[in-house]
Amino acid sequence: MSNERTAELNLLVSPVHAVRNTRDETLKAIMDFSLTVIGLVLISPLLLILAVIVKLDSPGPALYRRRVMGRGGTQFDAFKFRTMLVNGDAILAAHPELRAEWEREQKLKDDPRITRSGRWMRKLSLDELPQLFNVLGGQMSLVGPRMIAPVELARYGNDAMELMSVKPGITGLWQVSGRSDLGYADRARLDMEYVCTRSFRLDLKLLLLTLPTVIMKKGAY
Numbered sequence: 001m002s003n004e005r006t007a008e009l010n011l012l013v014s015p016v017h018a019v020r021n022t023r024d025e026t027l028k029a030i031m032d033f034s035l036t037v038i039g040l041v042l043i044s045p046l047l048l049i050l051a052v053i054v055k056l057d058s059p060g061p062a063l064y065r066r067r068v069m070g071r072g073g074t075q076f077d078a079f080k081f082r083t084m085l086v087n088g089d090a091i092l093a094a095h096p097e098l099r100a101e102w103e104r105e106q107k108l109k110d111d112p113r114i115t116r117s118g119r120w121m122r123k124l125s126l127d128e129l130p131q132l133f134n135v136l137g138g139q140m141s142l143v144g145p146r147m148i149a150p151v152e153l154a155r156y157g158n159d160a161m162e163l164m165s166v167k168p169g170i171t172g173l174w175q176v177s178g179r180s181d182l183g184y185a186d187r188a189r190l191d192m193e194y195v196c197t198r199s200f201r202l203d204l205k206l207l208l209l210t211l212p213t214v215i216m217k218k219g220a221y
Contacts, residue, residue, distance in 0.1 A: 023200075024198075024199050024200040027200040028141065028143075028200055028203060031142065031200075031203070031204075032135050032141050032142050033136070035142060036132050036135045036136050036142065037136070039132055040132050040133075040136070043129065046129070047129060047130070050062075050081055050121070050126060050129070051063075051081070053117050054081050054082055054083075054115075054117055054118075054121075057115050057116055057117040057118075058085055058086070058115045058116075058117075059086060060082055060085070060086040061082060062081060062082060063079055063080070063081060063082060063130060064079075064080045064081070064082040064083070064084070065077035065078070065079060066078045066080060066147070066149070067149065067150065068147040068148060068149055068150075068168065069147075069148050069149070069150055069152075069153055069164065069168070070139050070140075070164075070167065070168065071164060071165070071166060071167045072164060072165075073164045075150060076134070076139045078131055078134055078139075078140065078147050078168075079130035079131055079133055079134060080127050080128060080130055080131065081118075081121060081126065081127040081129070081130060082115075082118070082127075083114055083115060083117070083118025083119075083121055083122055083127045084111075084113040084114055084115065084118060085113050085114075085115060088113035091112055091113050092113065095112070098111075098112070104184065105183060105184050106149075106152065106184060107184075124214060125214045128170055131170050132170070135170065138167075139167065140167050140168055140169060140170060141166070141167040141168070141169045141170075142169060142170055142171065142203070142207060143169045143170075143171055143172055143202075143203040143206050143207060144166055144167050144168050144169025144170075144172055144194065145163060145166065145168055145169060145172055145174075145190075145191035145192075145194050145195060146168060146169075146172065146174055146187060146191055147168040148163075148168070155184070155188065156188060156191075156192075159188075159192050162192070162195055162196075163191060163192065163195060165195065166195055166198065171206060171207065171210040172190070172191070172194050172206060173190040173191075173193060173194045173206065174187050174190045174191065175206070175210055175213060176206060176209040176210060176213050177190055
C-alpha cells in the first residue's frame with residue numbers, strides 16, 4: 001500500500017472509528033461462532049459422505065492440511081477435503097510449464113493433479129467445508145482475505161503486515177469477484193481492498209453474494 005494511502009487510513013483512527021471497529025469485530029466474532037456451530041450441525045452428514053467419497057476415489061487421506069499464514073503472522077494448518085492425487089508434486093515436477101504457471105499464479109486452470117471427485121467438489125467449493133473447524137478454532141473467519149502460504153507473503157511487499165492484521169476467510173471479495181479467473185495481482189488487490197474497507201455490513205453482503213456465486217460455479221476450477 002502506498003505511503004499516501006497509509007496516511008489517509010491513519011487519519012481515520014479516532015475514538016469514533018475505534019468504537020465502530022470494536023463493535024464490528026465483536027459482531028463478526030459472534031457471527032463466525034454462531035453460524036459455524038449451526039452450519040457444522042446441519043452439514044455433519046454431508047461431511048461424512050464427502051470424506052467417504054474422497055477415500056474411495058483415490059488412495060490417500062480424506063483431509064488435506066495446508067500450511068498458511070494467520071493473523072499476526074502466525075501459521076496454522078487449514079483443513080480441506082483432499083482434491084489432488086497424493087503424488088501431485090511428482091506430477092508437477094514432470095511438467096515444467098505447469099510448474100511455471102503454478103509459481104506465477106498459484107493456480108492451474110487445467111490441473112492434472114486433481115482427482116475425479118476433487119474436480120466437482122472444487123467447482124461447488126465443497127472441499128472448503130472442513131475450514132469451518134478452523135473458524136471454530138479461531139484461526140479463520142467466515143469472511144476475510146484469501147489464505148496464503150508463507151512463501152506468498154513476500155509478494156505483498158509493504159502490505160504484508162496489514163494483510164496479517166486480520167484472519168483469512170473462507171470467502172471474501174475474491175470469491176465473489178471471479179475466483180480463479182482472476183490473476184494473482186488482482187486477487188492480492190482484492191485482499192487489500194477488503195482489509196482496508198472491512199466492516200460487519202460488508203461481511204454480511206459478501207456472505208449473501210457467496211451462495212449464488214458458488215451455485216453458478218463462477219470462476220471455479
